[in-house]
Amino acid sequence: MFEDVYRGRRVLVTGHTGFKGSWLSLWLLHLGAEVGGFSVDVPSTPANFDVLELKKRIRHYQGDVRNREMLAAAIDDFRPDIVFHLAAQSLVRKSYADPAGTFETNAMGTLNLLECLRTRPWVQVAVLITSDKAYRNVEWCWGYREDDAVGGKDPYSGSKGAAELVAYSYYQSFFKDGDMRMATTRAGNVIGGGDWALDRIVPDCMRAWSDGQAVTVRNPNATRPWQHVLEPLSGYLSLGRHLWKRSRGTIGESFNFGPDSSVDQTVGELLEAMAQRWPGRRWETPENVFGAHEANLLKLCCDKALHFLGWHAVLRFNETVEFTVDWYQTYYGREQDMFKFSLAQIERYASLAQQRGLAWTE
Numbered sequence: 001m002f003e004d005v006y007r008g009r010r011v012l013v014t015g016h017t018g019f020k021g022s023w024l025s026l027w028l029l030h031l032g033a034e035v036g037g038f039s040v041d042v043p044s045t046p047a048n049f050d051v052l053e054l055k056k057r058i059r060h061y062q063g064d065v066r067n068r069e070m071l072a073a074a075i076d077d078f079r080p081d082i083v084f085h086l087a088a089q090s091l092v093r094k095s096y097a098d099p100a101g102t103f104e105t106n107a108m109g110t111l112n113l114l115e116c117l118r119t120r121p122w123v124q125v126a127v128l129i130t131s132d133k134a135y136r137n138v139e140w141c142w143g144y145r146e147d148d149a150v151g152g153k154d155p156y157s158g159s160k161g162a163a164e165l166v167a168y169s170y171y172q173s174f175f176k177d178g179d180m181r182m183a184t185t186r187a188g189n190v191i192g193g194g195d196w197a198l199d200r201i202v203p204d205c206m207r208a209w210s211d212g213q214a215v216t217v218r219n220p221n222a223t224r225p226w227q228h229v230l231e232p233l234s235g236y237l238s239l240g241r242h243l244w245k246r247s248r249g250t251i252g253e254s255f256n257f258g259p260d261s262s263v264d265q266t267v268g269e270l271l272e273a274m275a276q277r278w279p280g281r282r283w284e285t286p287e288n289v290f291g292a293h294e295a296n297l298l299k300l301c302c303d304k305a306l307h308f309l310g311w312h313a314v315l316r317f318n319e320t321v322e323f324t325v326d327w328y329q330t331y332y333g334r335e336q337d338m339f340k341f342s343l344a345q346i347e348r349y350a351s352l353a354q355q356r357g358l359a360w361t362e
Contacts, residue, residue: 048194193327
């Protein structure tokens with residue numbers, strides 16, 4: 001896969017203890033990379049990072065991206081060829097409770113990484129992950145394109161828009177004419193096994209349902225572009241491959257990674273689909289909910305990724321739900337090695353991608 005560009009190379013993942021970062025680290029190991037990770041902590045109990053026992057399988061560095069010296073020390077010690085930057089404060093509601101920390105982590109953390117990379121010529125590729133919420137969302141019915149305005153109403157969205165502006169400025173000022181190739185990516189609302197973050201619909205359901213409890217749902221009518229975690233990760237890895245190969249139209253650019261435009265199910269429809277695979281499960285909507293702004297509709301146009309990377313989403317909505325619920329049922333059933341089971345899901349996903357003609361499977 002990915003023309004084997006990751007095999008034998010040192011790849012650093014910031015935020016490797018998080019949901020997406022742990023899956024990306026696992027996939028990179030599967031691709032034959034030597035993986036290093038930099039993260040401030042393990043964000044939840046349980047955590048996918050612990051379930052997969054990644055600490056003993058990769059080079060683990062503990063540190064805060066807000067501390068440039070700690071980040072620089074890890075980069076100097078590991079000397080990566082490629083960096084995937086996922087370290088972030090990733091929760092909208094938490095951004096209201098700690099707006100300063102959110103901006104410091106998401107915007108200044110990105111700046112600290114780029115400041116480190118501009119003086120370390122051995123790093124050849126950097127893929128910076130922001131969010132679909134980086135866009136200034138006016139909830140129109142068509143997908144946002146990469147050149148639409150960034151910046152949002154809530155601190156999380158604003159911090160991700162700010163990270164995009166930092167990345168653009170650094171690329172134009174320091175990397176445009178150099179050897180280090182970078183790009184940013186925007187995706188969001190990923191679901192899949194191993195997510196135990198608070199205030200996310202799937203982990204909230206899995207925690208409650210595994211105990212036979214009803215789950216509380218704030219907004220069952222909100223529409224989200226649901227996609228399995230492996231979908232954007234295949235996009236990040238595809239982009240890294242093309243940056244490594246210096247492919248046309250990729251260096252210094254931004255790319256959206258999202259599901260097919262037909263995937264526009266509501267939270268309620270997602271709950272119904274998950275409950276079909278976990279019979280008897282219930283949910284309820286309280287009368288008084290937290291009143292901070294949350295978008296009801298946000299869609300991405302992914303034509304650019306299709307054109308330049310040959311990338312599009314693999315899974316249909318029912319397959320996304322199947323992959324997700326099966327992982328949690330396996331975990332709570334405690335009948336299988338979750339490292340092997342998760343690798344099997346990656347292999348199954350790759351097999352479906354190959355059957356459906358995805359370029360990265362070559």
